[in-house]
Amino acid sequence: MMLYDTTADVIRKALRGLDLAPSEAAARAGLPEKDVMAAARGPVSREVLEQLAPALGLSPLALAGLPDFVPPACELPQITRLELPFDDETVNAWLVQDGAGGNVLFDAGDGPQDVAQALDAQGTGQLDIFITHEHHDHVGGLPALRARIRSLAGPAEGERLKGGERLERGALSIRAIPLPGHCLGALGYVIEGLAVPVCVTGDALFAGSMGGCAPGEPYREALAANRKEVLSLPPETILLPGHGPASTAGSELLANPFLAKDVIQR
The missing domain is CATH 3.60.15.10 (Ribonuclease Z/Hydroxyacylglutathione hydrolase-like)
Known part of the structure; x- marks a missing residue:
């Protein structure tokens, strides 16, 4: 079951909410700006996600694990x-x-x-x-x-x-x-x-x-x-x-x- 948002969607929403330029996020995270730009566009390595997450106020484990997250079955007959x-x-x-x-x-x-x-x-x-x-x-x-x-x-x-x-x-x-x-x-x-x-x-x-x-x-x-x-x-x-x-x-x-x-x- 596909999630509505990808890691790139989450990162873009966090950047916007924090009013943070990719260059600023990169400086906070100790990453090259190109890595932040790539993360805001599509899949990147787990290591990049874990390093970037704290700079955006996000959970490193949850962000890195998002591609594999499958919500539990939530079925009620009503x-x-x-x-x-x-x-x-x-x-x-x-x-x-x-x-x-x-x-x-x-x-x-x-x-x-x-x-x-x-x-x-x-x-x-x-x-x-x-x-x-x-x-x-x-x-x-x-x-x-x-x-x-x-x-x-x-x-x-x-x-x-x-x-x-x-x-x-x-x-x-x-x-x-x-x-x-x-x-x-x-x-x-x-x-x-x-x-x-x-x-x-x-x-x-x-x-x-x-x-x-x-x-x-x-x-x-x-x-x-x-x-x-x-x-x-x-x-x-x-x-x-x-x-x-x-x-x-x-x-x-x-x-x-x-x-x-x-x-x-x-």
Whole structure:
């Protein structure tokens, strides 16, 4: 199962977040600038990754191990991943059975009909919908769902939510958590009522990576929010990201270069 981000993606996101030129990163790491440039473009040796990581505030072990990281199987019968087209990539919407005969959808994809067609294939009718953030690839399919929306909530759609607010949907308790950084006002959702806790992270956190952030405060906010709101959850908590495969909180504490336990927080 392919991760959404490669080591080169992680390095570019860290350079941008730190507002750090490759030459500055090279000086910090004691590496030739050409090695940093190569690492930001594609695969390089494990030794280069391990030496570069501390200069970027990343975990050396997690960054070097990222090409081999396979997130654990995170299958619950009540959860279906809808992997939808997004340019030459894909974006996730997550369909969760609410335990009372209904369904809850988290995010709505990019294309105007993609999520509606995916739901039709599942035989899904009326829905409660939660949106993580307002980027088009997460709300583009909403207009086609208007006739089947039972309720709509998010940072700017329908019922306006803030971090800490909790809603009940069927047998599920859904708590909004603030996940700023990648997008202003972005939310995640902690779901209780299934066999294990679940957290929908949107683009705040991916398996082995995180969403890109503007330099400075947004980047720092994203790191802090992921640590406080997501990785403080029980290690068995299943994480449902906006792109790429699911993971768990415990796996990300070991394998996410931005957030692993051995990262020296700056």
